Amino acid sequence: MSDGCCGPTDTCKSTINVGGMTCGHCAGIVEAAIKKIPGVIKVDVDLEGKKVDIEYTGESANVESFIEAVNDAGYQGSA
Numbered sequence: 727m728s729d730g731c732c733g734p735t736d737t738c739k740s741t742i743n744v745g746g747m748t749c750g751h752c753a754g755i756v757e758a759a760i761k762k763i764p765g766v767i768k769v770d771v772d773l774e775g776k777k778v779d780i781e782y783t784g785e786s787a788n789v790e791s792f793i794e795a796v797n798d799a800g801y802q803g804s805a
């Protein structure tokens with residue numbers, strides 16, 4: 727079952743908000759945490775905008791899993 731934007735073989739793009747990032751090191755931690763999720767293709771951290779753009783396929787990656795990964799890494803993720 728798909729939860730919205732696309733089927734399992736299509737590429738989805740989502741942006742989530744991430745609070746608590748203060749420098750490039752934080753951005754690197756957030757990027758690595760999201761990249762660990764299966765299906766994630768590309769992670770683009772906007773440190774100044776406190777946002778992260780994510781490209782992924784719709785199989786197991788989704789916005790909830792991104793937020794969870796960000797929170798587990800010690801930052802504040804929100805949709």
Ligand SMILES: [Cu+2]
Pocket residue numbers: 747748749750751752753
């Ligand atoms: Cu930092």
